[in-house]
Amino acid sequence: MVQENVESRSANDVTFDSLWCVFEHRSGRLVHALEDVSFTVPAGQFVAVVGRSGHGKSTMLRVLAGLQPPTMGTAAIDGVPVLAPSAERSMVFQQDTVFPWMDVRDNIEFPLKALGMPKNERLAISDRTLEQVGLTDFADSWPRELSGGMRKRVALASVMAAGSNVWLMDEPFGSLDYFTRRNLHELLLEIWRETHKTIFFVTHDIEEALILADRLMLVRDGKLVHDMPVDLPRPRDEDVRASPEAVSITKAILDELGIEDDSSEIDTSEADS
Amino acid sequence: MNRLQRIVLRVWQAARDHPIAVITWVIILVGWEVAAHIVPESTIEQAPLVPSWEYVFNDSLKALSGGWTHDFWAPVPQTGGESTYLGAFLALADHTQATVVRLGVGLFFGVTTGVATGLAVSYFAWLRMMAWAPLNLLRMFPLLAAIPLFQFWLGGTLKGTTVFIGFGVWVLLVVATINSVSNVPDRYIESARTLGASRFHTYRSIVIPAAIPELRTGLLLSAGLSWSLAVGAEYIGATNGLGNILSVAEFTTNTGRMMIIAVMISVASLSSFFILNSLFNRLVRWMPKAPASVRLNRVTTTARSLGGAPNE
Numbered sequence: 001m002v003q004e005n006v007e008s009r010s011a012n013d014v015t016f017d018s019l020w021c022v023f024e025h026r027s028g029r030l031v032h033a034l035e036d037v038s039f040t041v042p043a044g045q046f047v048a049v050v051g052r053s054g055h056g057k058s059t060m061l062r063v064l065a066g067l068q069p070p071t072m073g074t075a076a077i078d079g080v081p082v083l084a085p086s087a088e089r090s091m092v093f094q095q096d097t098v099f100p101w102m103d104v105r106d107n108i109e110f111p112l113k114a115l116g117m118p119k120n121e122r123l124a125i126s127d128r129t130l131e132q133v134g135l136t137d138f139a140d141s142w143p144r145e146l147s148g149g150m151r152k153r154v155a156l157a158s159v160m161a162a163g164s165n166v167w168l169m170d171e172p173f174g175s176l177d178y179f180t181r182r183n184l185h186e187l188l189l190e191i192w193r194e195t196h197k198t199i200f201f202v203t204h205d206i207e208e209a210l211i212l213a214d215r216l217m218l219v220r221d222g223k224l225v226h227d228m229p230v231d232l233p234r235p236r237d238e239d240v241r242a243s244p245e246a247v248s249i250t251k252a253i254l255d256e257l258g259i260e261d262d263s264s265e266i267d268t269s270e271a272d273s
Numbered sequence: 274m275n276r277l278q279r280i281v282l283r284v285w286q287a288a289r290d291h292p293i294a295v296i297t298w299v300i301i302l303v304g305w306e307v308a309a310h311i312v313p314e315s316t317i318e319q320a321p322l323v324p325s326w327e328y329v330f331n332d333s334l335k336a337l338s339g340g341w342t343h344d345f346w347a348p349v350p351q352t353g354g355e356s357t358y359l360g361a362f363l364a365l366a367d368h369t370q371a372t373v374v375r376l377g378v379g380l381f382f383g384v385t386t387g388v389a390t391g392l393a394v395s396y397f398a399w400l401r402m403m404a405w406a407p408l409n410l411l412r413m414f415p416l417l418a419a420i421p422l423f424q425f426w427l428g429g430t431l432k433g434t435t436v437f438i439g440f441g442v443w444v445l446l447v448v449a450t451i452n453s454v455s456n457v458p459d460r461y462i463e464s465a466r467t468l469g470a471s472r473f474h475t476y477r478s479i480v481i482p483a484a485i486p487e488l489r490t491g492l493l494l495s496a497g498l499s500w501s502l503a504v505g506a507e508y509i510g511a512t513n514g515l516g517n518i519l520s521v522a523e524f525t526t527n528t529g530r531m532m533i534i535a536v537m538i539s540v541a542s543l544s545s546f547f548i549l550n551s552l553f554n555r556l557v558r559w560m561p562k563a564p565a566s567v568r569l570n571r572v573t574t575t576a577r578s579l580g581g582a583p584n585e
Contacts, residue, residue, distance in 0.1 A: 065467050087469025097464035101482040101557075110478070114470035155464075162468045 012043035012078050012165050014064065014198055019073035021059050021222075033059040034070070035222040041215070043165065044196040048203060048213035048230075050253060056222040057202040061168045064200065065091045077166060087111055090164035094171040098143045098151045098158075105130070105139040107154050111162035125161055132191060133157045149180035153187070160191065169201045173208070185211050189235075206253050210246055211236045218256045226256045302326070317526050324529035333529025340364035340518060365533070369541060372514040376503040376545075379435040383442025384495060388488070390443070391450020396476055412448055416441045417505045424510045434506040434514075441502045442495045449491025453484040486557050489550075496549050500542040515541075 021034035033056045041047055049057045062068035063075050066085040075082045077089065090111070098107055105126050112122040130136045133153040143151055152172060159167055173181045189212065192199060203209055209216055210230065218226035230249060232240050240246060288295045309325035321328060338360025339350045347363050348354030394400050394408075420437065427433035457480050465475040507516025515534055522530040 065463075067463055067467070085463070085466035085469075087467075089467060090469075091464065091467040093460055093464060095458075095460050097460045099461060099465075099479065099482075101485075110465070111468040111470070113478070114465075114468065114474050158468055168467070 012198060014041040014043075014166060014200075015039070015074075015076050015079075016060075016063075017074045017076070019063065019075055020071045021056075021063060021068065022071045032222045034063070037073075037222075037224045039217065039224060039227060041198060041200075043198050046192060046199045046201065046212060046214045047217060048201050048209035048215070049217045049219060050203060050206065050209050050257070051219035052204060052257060056219050057204075058170050059222075060219065061091065061170050061200055061202055064166070065089050065168050067091075087115070087162045088164055089166045089168060090159040090162045091168040091170065092152075092155050092159055092172040094174050096143075096148070096151055096155075098154045100143045102143075103139070104135060104141050104143070104146070104154055107143070108157045108161050110158060129157045129161050132160065133187065147180075149176055149184060152176065152184060156184075156188070156191075160195075165197055167197050167199045169199060171202050171204070174203075174205075181208070188212070206250055207241065209253075210241055210249065216249070216253070218253060220257055226252070228252070315526075320526035320528055322528065324532060329529040329532055333527060333533055334358065334361050336527070337361035337364050337518075337530065337533070340368065365537060368513055368515050368518050369537060371511075372503050372507060372516065373541070375431060375434045375507070375514065376438060376499050378431075379438025379503070380442055380495065380499045382435070383439040383499070384446055384492065386439070387443040387446025387495075388450050391447045392454065392481065394447065395451050395454040395480075408444075408447060408451075411444045414444070416444075416502060420506050420509050423506070434503065434511060437506050438499050438502045442499055445495050445498060446488075446491055449488060449494075450484070453487035453491070454480060456487050457483040489553055489557075492549055492553060493546060496545045497542060500538060500545070504538060 016037050016039050019034055019037045020032070023031045023033055025031050035056075037060065049060060051057045059068060063070050064082060066082045066089065069083075082089070099110065102110065108126045108129055109122045112125060117125075126139075127136075130139055133156055135150065135153055135157065138146065138150065143154065146154070155172070173184050176184065185208070188199075201209075201212055210232065213230050216226070216228050216230055217224055218228075228249070232243070232246055232249075234240075236246075305323065306326055309321065309323040309328075312322050315322045324333065335356045335358060338347065338356045338358070341347055341360040341364040342349060342351060343363075344352075347357055347360035350356050350360065354360075394404050423437040423440075424433055427436055461479050461483050462475055465479045466472075470479070503514070504516035504519065507514035508520045509516075511517045515538055519531065519534045522528075522534060
């Protein structure tokens with residue numbers, strides 16, 4: 001197990017090297033979405049990126065996906081700079097991105113078709129993936145016939161079928177109810193244990209981060225303010241999350257993300273809307 | 274229960290379920306008849322300003338049989354035959370058929386080339402820059418005023434009218450397609466790209482299907498527009514078709530016949546609207562079912578757009 005990890009580590013390290021991402025706001029003001037962010041994530045690690053809305057978490061993922069070019073610095077996988085989107089780094093979005101004009105199987109086979117894979121090979125992969133996400137009986141269903149949680153499974157299955165080594169998940173379960181979310185956490189962890197992909201999981205839910213991640217990155221005002229391991233035993237059930245270690249991590253997060261000036265945050269958001 | 278009884282029962286049930294619709298129709302029909310009797314008499318003989326129903330169905334409708342020139346199915350009045358209702362309906366059907374052929378051909382080529390052009394313009398940035406100014410000019414182009422120009426170029430033949438209809442529909446569909454493509458949600462495109470699809474593959478299998486539902490309005494508008502264009506083109510230069518007999522009716526100030534033709538055009542236009550809409554529904558059967566309120570709204574919007582084409 002350890003051996004395997006070391007091997008894959010050398011293959012697919014994800015690095016950010018003094019990366020900046022600056023946007024011009026409509027008002028002409030410059031917004032620093034990311035400010036001098038550097039890190040190295042070894043292959044197979046499950047990273048939770050935690051922070052408040054609008055503080056640069058999503059930008060970090062979009063840069064990694066190749067959807068957002070950085071203003072300065074580089075993002076690289078195994079030393080190769082990220083320049084454009086690729087199946088090597090697939091993304092699960094917060095919004096529903098399952099293509100509504102394709103049935104479930106066609107959605108899952110989409111990345112394989114994009115590769116030009118022959119039909120029988122596609123079928124083998126989609127069959128296996130459907131089983132892994134528990135949607136075998138829904139292969140011929142239209143997305144509109146599925147619940148929100150099931151559609152997330154389809155999105156996850158598409159990323160699995162694409163064969164990406166780095167999964168970028170941008171608050172993927174944010175819109176789901178608590179129980180559906182917990183089921184999907186279980187599913188995601190199970191798949192991760194089997195495949196050992198590198199996962200970047202953006203969330204503002206501290207509990208979700210503690211259930212899932214090996215490592216926490218706290219982002220505030222575009223800066224990586226804290227980067228810490230989550231040394232909690234798995235599975236991270238209620239007892240583990242109530243342990244003194246877990247509570248101290250939660251405290252650290254709350255301190256770092258500045259709960260105390262929350263009122264000013266609410267004021268500005270109300271003024272905006 | 275025989276067939277006739279079933280139809281009568283159906284109509285009765287529909288009337289019972291929609292009393293307001295029945296009342297509206299009664300008001301329109303009775304109001305028209307009242308108007309026919311109270312408006313001053315026309316200075317032109319045999320041409321009442323508002324023709325009564327009796328005049329419409331007796332004189333005007335029957336006289337339409339004068340347009341029936343084939344010596345089968347009904348007598349030919351031109352060679353001394355009797356004017357019959359059958360002949361009138363056959364003549365009306367014959368002219369309708371001529372218009373429908375022109376419209377069908379023009380609409381088909383206008384829609385296919387319009388969508389193709391719109392897709393190409395959306396894909397290639399250089400084409401977009403090139404086409405922007407001419408397209409915006411064409412959108413504002415007074416189509417009906419251009420009929421004489423088209424006739425001068427192509428003649429009042431089938432070719433002339435179909436090219437004219439096709440051109441009008443083409444402009445509408447190019448603009449509608451460009452708009453639909455630009456309204457495709459970014460998230461579908463970005464998701465496809467991170468799943469490894471190339472730009473072209475994304476365009477073909479994501480952008481185009483995602484844009485189709487938005488094309489509905491443009492397509493239904495083009496059905497209404499094509500009727501205006503077909504009748505307009507025939508009115509000015511064609512030897513048959515509904516527009517042609519309308520111009521003849523105007524020449525003889527036959528108000529009753531004008532009414533019959535107007536009703537016929539409305540019915541045909543409405544049918545083409547429903548045919549296109551149901552074809553379209555089959556194309557987008559994957560779409561989530563809209564709630565009833567949205568559907569109702571959509572029908573009224575499109576029905577309104579049928580009434581007046583934007584280029585008139």
